[in-house]
Amino acid sequence: MQQGLDEDLYHRVAEYEEIGAFSPAEKLAAESAERFVFDHEALITDADYWTRMKANFTDQQILELLTLIGFCLGVGRLLAVLDIANDCPVNRTADPTEDPTFYAHG
Numbered sequence: 001m002q003q004g005l006d007e008d009l010y011h012r013v014a015e016y017e018e019i020g021a022f023s024p025a026e027k028l029a030a031e032s033a034e035r036f037v038f039d040h041e042a043l044i045t046d047a048d049y050w051t052r053m054k055a056n057f058t059d060q061q062i063l064e065l066l067t068l069i070g071f072c073l074g075v076g077r078l079l080a081v082l083d084i085a086n087d088c089p090v091n092r093t094a095d096p097t098e099d100p101t102f103y104a105h106g
Contacts, residue, residue, distance in 0.1 A: 025056040029065055036069045 009021055016022050016030040032053070035043055043049060053062055 028052055028056050032065060033069045033072075036066065037073060 016027050
């Protein structure tokens, strides 16, 4: 696999908090992707989230990360709507709207 992800780790990215294989910045990037998918509007007012983002990424990196997440989300939804085959199955994590403590980091 590219970027240093072996096959097992690739399939366990959804477990980023539990498996200890990711740096704090990588965990925050994964959290950002999940939150962008499930409730992007909540990111706007989450001061703790932005404090952690600014501690781990430059403003340019934040822009690039969120732009990439938005692009991938959009393309993924387009492929789903058009029923185009996807060789990489999506492993969904828990929906944070069903668990208010899902993003309680501290």
